[in-house]
Amino acid sequence: MNSAGDKRPSVRSGVSGYGPIRAKVMGAEVRVRALTEASLGAVKEKESLNAFITVCRDRALQKADEVDRRVGEGKAGRLAGMVLAVKDLIAMKGLPVTCGSKMLERYVPPFDATVVERLEAEDAVIVGKTNMDEFGMGSSNENSAFGPVRNPWDETRIPGGSSGGSAAAVAAGMVMAALGTDTGGSVRQPAAHTGTVGLRPTYGRVSRYGLIAFASSLDQIGCITNSVEDCCMLLRVIAGPDPRDATSAAVPVPEYADFLSQDIRGMTFGLPSEYARDGLDPEIREAVERIVDLLREGGADVRTVSLPHNDYGIATYYLICTAEASSNLARYDGVRYGLRSGEPGGLESMFVRTRHEGFGEEVKRRIILGTYVLSAGYYEAYYRKAQKVRTLIRRDFENVFHTCDAVIGPTSPTTAFKLGEKVVDPLSMYLTDIYTVTAPLAGLPAISIPIGTDSKGLPMGLQITGKAFAEGELLGAANWVMKELQ
Numbered sequence: 001m002n003s004a005g006d007k008r009p010s011v012r013s014g015v016s017g018y019g020p021i022r023a024k025v026m027g028a029e030v031r032v033r034a035l036t037e038a039s040l041g042a043v044k045e046k047e048s049l050n051a052f053i054t055v056c057r058d059r060a061l062q063k064a065d066e067v068d069r070r071v072g073e074g075k076a077g078r079l080a081g082m083v084l085a086v087k088d089l090i091a092m093k094g095l096p097v098t099c100g101s102k103m104l105e106r107y108v109p110p111f112d113a114t115v116v117e118r119l120e121a122e123d124a125v126i127v128g129k130t131n132m133d134e135f136g137m138g139s140s141n142e143n144s145a146f147g148p149v150r151n152p153w154d155e156t157r158i159p160g161g162s163s164g165g166s167a168a169a170v171a172a173g174m175v176m177a178a179l180g181t182d183t184g185g186s187v188r189q190p191a192a193h194t195g196t197v198g199l200r201p202t203y204g205r206v207s208r209y210g211l212i213a214f215a216s217s218l219d220q221i222g223c224i225t226n227s228v229e230d231c232c233m234l235l236r237v238i239a240g241p242d243p244r245d246a247t248s249a250a251v252p253v254p255e256y257a258d259f260l261s262q263d264i265r266g267m268t269f270g271l272p273s274e275y276a277r278d279g280l281d282p283e284i285r286e287a288v289e290r291i292v293d294l295l296r297e298g299g300a301d302v303r304t305v306s307l308p309h310n311d312y313g314i315a316t317y318y319l320i321c322t323a324e325a326s327s328n329l330a331r332y333d334g335v336r337y338g339l340r341s342g343e344p345g346g347l348e349s350m351f352v353r354t355r356h357e358g359f360g361e362e363v364k365r366r367i368i369l370g371t372y373v374l375s376a377g378y379y380e381a382y383y384r385k386a387q388k389v390r391t392l393i394r395r396d397f398e399n400v401f402h403t404c405d406a407v408i409g410p411t412s413p414t415t416a417f418k419l420g421e422k423v424v425d426p427l428s429m430y431l432t433d434i435y436t437v438t439a440p441l442a443g444l445p446a447i448s449i450p451i452g453t454d455s456k457g458l459p460m461g462l463q464i465t466g467k468a469f470a471e472g473e474l475l476g477a478a479n480w481v482m483k484e485l486q
Contacts, residue, residue: 103358113210130165160190185436192461262476265299326370
């Protein structure tokens with residue numbers, strides 16, 4: 001197994017991580033405008049990856065000049081000089097928020113999402129909106145109306161989805177960090193496929209105001225970065241309650257950087273027996289086993305545990321998320337905003353034509369499935385039963401956490417596969433999320449970190465799942481592993 005950093009320099013030739021740069025920014029050795037111009041140059045140079053839908057050059061440079069002034073005045077925020085991007089289902093005032101769909105191709109929101117407000121208040125510079133699977137529905141970033149994103153490690157392969165644009169932008173050095181969204185693994189899975197760090201916080205830790213919903217009880221904004229340290233800085237700013245989001249939790253936000261020196265000695269990690277599946281790539285299995293040995297050498301206890309309902313995760317997830325998608329996407333009818341079909345006909349015809357023209361195949365598939373499971377005669381048999389299994393999955397984790405501090409395992413059963421390889425087989429595509437869907441169902445935080453490359457030179461990821469609102473301990477453990485792999 002190669003070390004986690006072996007191939008990164010060949011991929012990342014643009015903007016580096018934020019941590020080493022901040023001191024230079026605050027010491028006026030580096031201007032934020034220069035960092036922003038370098039980022040915009042990298043975005044232009046690497047257009048072949050198709051990582052961005054919208055680039056906001058003027059807005060970014062204007063903000064960079066403002067931050068430079070604030071640095072000179074000694075008033076710079078926590079993220080002064082951090083150049084980043086946000087997934088294109090997070091609202092930014094005056095910029096299109098397409099959700100990777102023709103349905104919203106021309107929709108421009110009149111407000112900023114809470115996370116955008118918080119980032120810019122702390123002097124982060126946002127250079128653009130990243131490409132994504134349409135409405136967040138996908139595991140490969142091949143479902144975008146604006147074309148697939150390509151993996152910077154191998155442009156013939158997928159970057160993972162649905163936050164593949166954000167992950168590719170970070171991995172390719174276009175930006176220092178990016179925001180994605182994680183409904184069933186859409187931050188962690190692309191992070192694993194691109195050799196980056198991807199954190200899904202506890203449900204409710206980060207405000208969803210200004211996030212266009214896919215599945216409201218599962219969606220959570222997360223971070224994709226080059227390092228755990230950068231992830232700590234980013235989460236510290238975007239986390240916290242928001243009166244505009246009733247699902248945000250009134251839980252204090254700690255200083256996550258304080259956990260970076262955490263030692264894993266005395267910690268207990270659970271390795272679920274259910275993760276030893278036939279579909280797990282042998283090289284990923286071996287890489288995870290080496291991490292287990294590393295943890296034990298560091299003084300941690302790693303024990304085999306059981307998540308008895310893990311194998312029901314995919315079915316449960318897709319029943320719940322499609323039902324919620326069916327409800328959330330009913331608003332796109334051509335009347336209030338977004339696309340409206342120009343075909344002649346009455347009101348009902350306009351509804352039908354608008355949704356036919358505006359939605360892609362995967363979105364239509366999930367709307368149909370969600371409408372079916374919510375329909376009379378099937379609600380009890382499918383949706384209600386899925387909710388009961390969801391409760392059992394959450395209890396499985398609660399039982400494990402009685403004796404363990406965190407759960408470890410692979411992030412994805414395989415490394416990045418070829419573009420087009422699974423498009424014709426939706427079930428095979430859905431199964432790529434087998435290890436990531438249970439944390440969202442239980443509302444728990446989880447992080448994916450790079451643990452090396454396989455024999456094809458493709459990144460592999462380790463997932464660590466923690467207790468609710470224990471992101472600090474989770475980040476500390478992840479940072480320890482990454483430091484040991486350097």
